[in-house]
Amino acid sequence: MEGRSKAAAMPSEPVRLISCFASPVVHRAELALRLKGVPYQLIEEDLNNKSELLLTHNPVHKTVPVLLHGDRSIPESLVIVEYADEVFSGQPLLPVDxxxxxxxxxxxxxxxxxxxxxxxxxxxxxxxxxxxxxxxxxxxxxxxxxxxxxxxxxxxxxxxxxxxxxxxxxxxxxxxxxxxxxxxxxxxxxxxxxxxxxxxxxxxxxxxxxxxxxxxxxxxxxxxxxxxxxxxxxxxxxxx
Structure with missing residues (x-):
């Protein structure tokens, strides 16, 4: 995939995932990180009492998951999967063809x-x-x-x-x-x-x-x- 040669073996900046329990879309993002071998911190969110962290980093949809990579925020589960595939080395997730x-x-x-x-x-x-x-x-x-x-x-x-x-x-x-x-x-x-x-x-x-x-x-x-x-x-x- 384009940009794959620029990917680092390990993230040089902290990786955090804003999540909530029992969410299938959070599962998508978390699995992508695990398949790529990326260490991450899971931050569990209460969607009935949304935190400032969530509202700041996903002001459009105000929901999980949101990937925090250093000072960057990436919302939406499949967008996160593609981002992880582009940025981190390891098992490719999207086909090369x-x-x-x-x-x-x-x-x-x-x-x-x-x-x-x-x-x-x-x-x-x-x-x-x-x-x-x-x-x-x-x-x-x-x-x-x-x-x-x-x-x-x-x-x-x-x-x-x-x-x-x-x-x-x-x-x-x-x-x-x-x-x-x-x-x-x-x-x-x-x-x-x-x-x-x-x-x-x-x-x-x-x-x-x-x-x-x-x-x-x-x-x-x-x-x-x-x-x-x-x-x-x-x-x-x-x-x-």
Whole structure:
């Protein structure tokens, strides 16, 4: 990738990550740093009582994650992943080939922009709205599944890459928690065997496991917000 030859083996300035517990987008940023071998300090944020540190370094969206590298601040999870890949040496995260790199970015955006809304509605609505959203979600998961290279463990080949990071937290760890809370099954071995196998491989990866929060703790933390999730989904239906 461009600029890779300028990357330093270790950061010469402190690296900090403003985070919060049980966030799949924070997981993206943290995993990128671990895969690159970058030492960092994790700063846990209370999003109900946002700190001046967070508001100063992410004044636009006022949310996590935010990477602090020396006096620089980088918000947004996938922007952080790309920044880490450009600045720090170690395992490459984005493909070197320009077309493969563009495709990885496209499908990461597809997940965030095309999959999240129907997935959320499939989890937290009911009746025909839920059924229609579940069908749409499964169709989009089929499109995503088709991007897995045949005979490879991950979207990135035999090693975790950018698209694995983009998809990983949401579908490989948090998805099962939300399904349990909602009593809905969306990602199944029967419907999406390759994606199911990928999720199992992702969760089993040693580096991934180092920054996956305990499932029981995630379930307890998110269950307390179930009513909020339902209200958000109802608002989505009303504005559809």
């Amino acid at each position: 320009p077309l493969a790199r563009a495709n990885a970015r496209f499908w990461a955006r597809f997940l965030d922009e095309e999959c999240k809304k129907p997935l959320w509605m499939a989890l937290w609505t009911d009746g025909e709205a839920q059924a229609a959203a579940a069908r749409e979600t499964k169709e989009k998961l089929t499109l995503l599944e088709a991007q897995l290279p045949e005979g490879k463990r991950f979207f990135g080949g035999d090693a975790i890459g950018f698209l694995d990071i983009a998809v990983g937290g949401a579908l490989a760890h948090w998805m099962g928690v939300f399904e349990e809370m909602a009593g809905v099954r969306l990602l199944t071995e029967e419907d999406h065997p390759a994606l199911w196998r990928w999720a199992r491989e992702y969760r089993a990866d040693e580096t991934v496991r180092q920054c996956l929060p305990d499932r029981a703790r995630v379930l307890a933390a998110l269950a307390a917000r179930k009513d909020l999730y339902v209200s958000i989904a109802k608002a989505m239906v009303a504005h559809k």
